[in-house]
Amino acid sequence: MTEWMPIILFAVICLVLMAGFPVAFTLAGTSLLFAGIGLLTNTLDPAFLSAFPNRLFGILNNQILIAVPLFVFMGVMLEKSRIAEQLLRNLGLLFGPVRGGLGFSVILVGMLLAASTGIVGATVVTMGLISLPAMLRTGYSPALASGTICATGTLGQIIPPSTALIILGDVLSSAYQQAQLNMGIFTPDTVSVADLFVGALIPGLLLVVAYLLYTGLVALFQPGAAPAVADRPTMSPRFLLELLNGLLPPLALIIAVLGSILTGIATPTEAAGIGALGALILAILYREFDLKRLREVVDSTLQVTSMIFLIFIGAALFSLVFRGFGGEELVHEVFNDLPGGVFSAMLLVMVVIFLLGFILDFIEITFVVVPIVAPVLLTMGVDPIWLGIMIAINLQTSFLTPPFGFALFYLRGVAPANVPTRTIYRGVIPFILIQLALLGLLAIFPELATWLPHEIYG
Amino acid sequence: MQQLINILDGITLRTGQAIRWLALLMVLISCGVVLLRYSFDQPSIAMQEAVMYLHATIFMLGSAYTWQQGGHVRVDVFYRGWSKQRRRWVDRLGILFLVLPTCLFMLWVSWTYVGNAWAIQERSQEASGLPYIYLLKTLILMLPITLILQAIAELLRSLTATDTGAAQHD
Numbered sequence: 069m070t071e072w073m074p075i076i077l078f079a080v081i082c083l084v085l086m087a088g089f090p091v092a093f094t095l096a097g098t099s100l101l102f103a104g105i106g107l108l109t110n111t112l113d114p115a116f117l118s119a120f121p122n123r124l125f126g127i128l129n130n131q132i133l134i135a136v137p138l139f140v141f142m143g144v145m146l147e148k149s150r151i152a153e154q155l156l157r158n159l160g161l162l163f164g165p166v167r168g169g170l171g172f173s174v175i176l177v178g179m180l181l182a183a184s185t186g187i188v189g190a191t192v193v194t195m196g197l198i199s200l201p202a203m204l205r206t207g208y209s210p211a212l213a214s215g216t217i218c219a220t221g222t223l224g225q226i227i228p229p230s231t232a233l234i235i236l237g238d239v240l241s242s243a244y245q246q247a248q249l250n251m252g253i254f255t256p257d258t259v260s261v262a263d264l265f266v267g268a269l270i271p272g273l274l275l276v277v278a279y280l281l282y283t284g285l286v287a288l289f290q291p292g293a294a295p296a297v298a299d300r301p302t303m304s305p306r307f308l309l310e311l312l313n314g315l316l317p318p319l320a321l322i323i324a325v326l327g328s329i330l331t332g333i334a335t336p337t338e339a340a341g342i343g344a345l346g347a348l349i350l351a352i353l354y355r356e357f358d359l360k361r362l363r364e365v366v367d368s369t370l371q372v373t374s375m376i377f378l379i380f381i382g383a384a385l386f387s388l389v390f391r392g393f394g395g396e397e398l399v400h401e402v403f404n405d406l407p408g409g410v411f412s413a414m415l416l417v418m419v420v421i422f423l424l425g426f427i428l429d430f431i432e433i434t435f436v437v438v439p440i441v442a443p444v445l446l447t448m449g450v451d452p453i454w455l456g457i458m459i460a461i462n463l464q465t466s467f468l469t470p471p472f473g474f475a476l477f478y479l480r481g482v483a484p485a486n487v488p489t490r491t492i493y494r495g496v497i498p499f500i501l502i503q504l505a506l507l508g509l510l511a512i513f514p515e516l517a518t519w520l521p522h523e524i525y526g
Numbered sequence: 527m528q529q530l531i532n533i534l535d536g537i538t539l540r541t542g543q544a545i546r547w548l549a550l551l552m553v554l555i556s557c558g559v560v561l562l563r564y565s566f567d568q569p570s571i572a573m574q575e576a577v578m579y580l581h582a583t584i585f586m587l588g589s590a591y592t593w594q595q596g597g598h599v600r601v602d603v604f605y606r607g608w609s610k611q612r613r614r615w616v617d618r619l620g621i622l623f624l625v626l627p628t629c630l631f632m633l634w635v636s637w638t639y640v641g642n643a644w645a646i647q648e649r650s651q652e653a654s655g656l657p658y659i660y661l662l663k664t665l666i667l668m669l670p671i672t673l674i675l676q677a678i679a680e681l682l683r684s685l686t687a688t689d690t691g692a693a694q695h696d
Contacts, residue, residue, distance in 0.1 A: 088605020088613070089620035090598035097624025100631055120632070121639035124666050128582040134556075137581055141553055334560065337577075341556030348553070362550070370546040370588045371597035377585035378598060381669075385628070427601050472603070 070111050074395030077102045081386070082427065091432055092375075095382030099389040106393060116392035123384045127377065131337070132238040132261060137373040138340035139231050142325075142347045143181075144368045148361050149351035151318050152181055153198050158314040160202065161307075164297030168287025170206055171216055171294055174199045175279045178220025179227050179272075180322055192221030192475045196482040209293035210487045212286055215495030218475040219279060219502075222467045225430055226460040227272040228265035229326050229343075232430045233460065234336060235376070237261035239438045240456050247446035259452040261336045262329055266521040267453035271461060271510060278502045317353070321346045330524070376431055383435035395440065403444050410448045417441045418462050418507075425466025429474065433463060457517040458510060465503040468496050527686055534679035535594065541672065542591025545584060552580040575656045586665040590672035593680070614684045621684075625677045629670035636666045 081098045085091060106112025127133075146152055156177045163169030174195065181191055195217045203213035225232035241259050248256035287294040325343040328334040334342070351357040390396075403413040420441075424433055438459065446452055467474040470493040480489060510516050556577045562568045592598055605613060640663045642648075649657035 084624075085601045086604060087616050087620070088600045088602050088608075089616055089624060090593065090600050092598055093620060093624045093628065096628040097620070100628050101623070117631075117635060121636040121666060124632075124636065125639075125663060128586070128662060128665060129578065131578070134578055134581045137549055137584060138553060138556060141549055337556065338560045338563075341553055341577075342560060344553040345557045363546075366546040366549040367542075369549040370542065370584055371592045371595060373549075373581075374585040374588040374592035375598050378589045378592070427603065429599060432599075 071394065071398060073102070073106070073111065073393040074390050074398050077386075077390060077393065077395075082424075085427060091428070092378035092382040095379065095432075095436065096385045099382075099386040103389045103392070106389070112389070112392045116388045119388060120385060123388065124381065127380055127384060130238065132241075133235065133377075133380075135234050135261075135335075135337040135340040136231055136376060137369055138337065138344045139229060139234065140372045141344040141365065141369045142340065143231075144365045144372075145344065145347035145351055146181075146318065147194055148365055148368075149347075149354060149356035151347075151350060151354065151356070152177060152194065154314045154354070155180065155318055156198050156202075158311050160297070162311060164206075166287075167291055167296045168283050168294040169296060170203055170208065171212065171283040171287070172280055174203065174216055175220050175223075175276060175283065178217075178223050179276050180319065181224055191224045192218060192478040193482055195221045196479050200479075200483060200487075204484075204487075206297055207292075207295045209290075209495075210491045211495035212283070212293050213495070214479055214483060214487060214492040215497070215499050216279070216283065218468055218473075218479050218492070218496050219499035221479070222464045222475050223272070223275060223279075226268050226275070226457070226464055228268050229329060229336065229339070231376075232434070233264050233268060233456075234261050235431060236434050236438065236456050236460060237264040239434050240264065240442060240452050243439060243442035244446055244452045247443045250443065250447055259456075262332065263453055263521045263525060264456050265326070265336075266330055266524055267457050267517045268460065270516050270520055271457050271506060274509075274516070275461075275502065275506060278506070279499065282498055282502060317350055321350060379432055380435050383432070383439075386436060387439055390440065396443075399440055400444050403448070410445075410450060413445060413448060414450065414458075417445060418458065421459060421462055422466045422469075425463045425474075426469075426472035430460075430463055433459075451514060451518050453521055454510070454514040454517045458507065461503060461507055461510065465500060465507065468500050468503065470496065527682060531679050531682050531686075534675050534682075538590045538594050538672065538676045538679070542588055542594070545587045545591070548580045548584050552577055552584070555580070571650075571652045571654045572656055575650060575652075579656070579658070579662055582662060582665055586669045587672060589669060590676040593673070593676055614687060618681060618684050621677050621681045625673060629674045629677070632670040633667060640664055640667055 077099065080102070081095060084094050084098050087094075103112060103117055107114060107117075156173060159173035159176060160170050163172050166172075177199075178191070178195055181194065199217055200213055203216075204210060224230055237260065241261075244259045245256050283294060321343065324346070325339045328342070329336050329339045348357070348362075351361070403416075406412040406416065408415075421433060421437060424437060428436070442452075442455060445455060468476070470476055473496070476489075476492055476496065479492060483492065555573055559570055559573045559577065562570050562573070589598075605616065608616075640660075643660040643663040646660075647657070648659040648663070649655070650659060
């Protein structure tokens with residue numbers, strides 16, 4: 069019985085989560101109740117609990133995650149100052165006259181929005197509110213429109229510089245160190261947030277290309293599903309100027325932020341700070357800036373940051389209790405006893421994460437599940453960057469999958485009532501297939517994720 | 527009773543409304559750090575640490591406010607569809623068995639840890655760093671204290687709420 073305690077703890081937490089009380093409190097509270105049982109039955113060493121304050125200080129002191137509120141600030145600023153909206157409108161004007169053109173614009177804007185909160189809900193809602201009405205008005209099939217929006221809304225998390233990748237990078241980097249210490253390597257290699265960003269570039273762009281291709285094929289073979297915008301803009305110099313004016317500055321900002329991280333000129337935190345200030349300046353330049361909006365931006369930043377870090381704190385208590393009950397050894401044993409070695413261990417983790425993606429968001433899974441499974445997988449010789457990208461794309465697929473996928477719920481929330489839920493489900497299927505194909509490709513050719521980081525950082 | 531709820535809610539609200547501006551300050555100072563480092567080749571450890579302090583203060587003191595505003599994510603697959611009555615029970619039980627024990631535990635387990643930092647007036651390990659590590663560590667006590675205040679407000683609100691929809695946070 070005692071050796072199964074960690075599994076029971078995990079299962080009970082999943083059950084309690086279903087009641088709908090905030091995740092952070094559920095994680096911490098349920099773990100604490102189990103710790104109480106453990107102390108009473110003498111099956112838990114109190115030393116694990118007394119390590120908690122030090123863990124908390126580690127969270128306050130975490131240098132990498134300081135980038136999180138800064139990136140959130142930047143994303144919310146870009147969103148609230150309606151820069152994304154303008155971007156979509158301008159791209160729509162540019163590509164609109166082409167069949168499928170509006171679909172292309174939505175995908176591209178979704179990719180650029182990546183820097184935005186990195187929280188699935190926010191991006192899907194924003195995209196749903198801006199793009200869905202426009203696509204439906206133009207005569208897009210509701211299935212294609214909602215599929216495109218769900219898929220591009222979740223795309224944000226694996227396109228750098230997403231908040232999701234920063235958190236995943238931080239968690240993976242400590243898991244990687246731990247794995248190497250377990251193996252007796254005392255001068256461990258490191259894996260950084262920048263490594264993960266670079267690793268995500270090729271797979272992320274492949275996804276974008278695949279989405280664009282799919283939309284293009286639909287436009288080619290089912291012209292009725294992705295028609296061109298009826299009214300063509302006149303290509304006057306004034307129109308072109310306006311187009312560039314709306315397009316270049318945000319694009320430059322995102323490229324500057326990403327570029328300075330990838331080339332190593334700036335740390336993710338520095339780049340995030342500059343990006344946040346840049347977004348603020350853009351808002352001023354576009355005359356979308358006032359005190360009320362600034363207040364909304366700092367308020368959202370505070371709430372999203374608190375939400376993320378309170379989950380981190382809850383997860384820290386969970387992981388202490390989980391370890392206290394011998395959870396690590398248990399996971400290790402289970403993985404080592406699997407027939408098929410690394411392959412089946414990885415497959416098992418992927419399936420579990422996919423299923424957990426139905427109830428937990430990216431952040432929770434990164435803080436709760438990844439620290440449990442990653443050290444074991446990394447000890448078995450899995451590449452940390454590849455693991456991170458696989459997890460990210462897997463989760464993104466999970467968020468798209470009916471009937472529980474997060475993205476679907478959020479889109480349902482903002483979609484007009486005359487778009488039936490069935491249609492949304494039908495619309496995402498092609499995108500799920502694209503995701504699965506990419507996961508398969510990555511499994512066969514890990515170089516898709518690992519080649520570029522090794523090329524750049526050696 | 528309502529008065530007590532209002533007072534507690536007010537404390538949380540004001541704290542949140544003040545704390546949120548630290549996000550802007552954090553952006554500005556972190557840009558200052560970059561500017562100093564790249565233009566004048568002068569890394570400022572004190573300023574870097576200030577950014578870290580601000581960052582920590584935002585979520586340690588902002589969590590109760592975020593809770594009040596409904597910003598902590600829930601798995602609402604079922605919750606969303608439940609009756610107000612049922613959701614209120616989830617919240618009451620959650621506060622009693624999850625939030626309050628966790629906060630009391632945090633206070634109890636961190637008390638000496640933070641006390642020790644105060645006793646030696648713990649400062650940064652960097653010579654030019656900020657000498658206020660003990661204040662930073664005090665946030666570890668502030669988080670449960672602010673959460674307990676809000677928990678009492680939420681609990682009382684849930685208990686006094688009538689089913690005619692008088693509760694403001696449903």
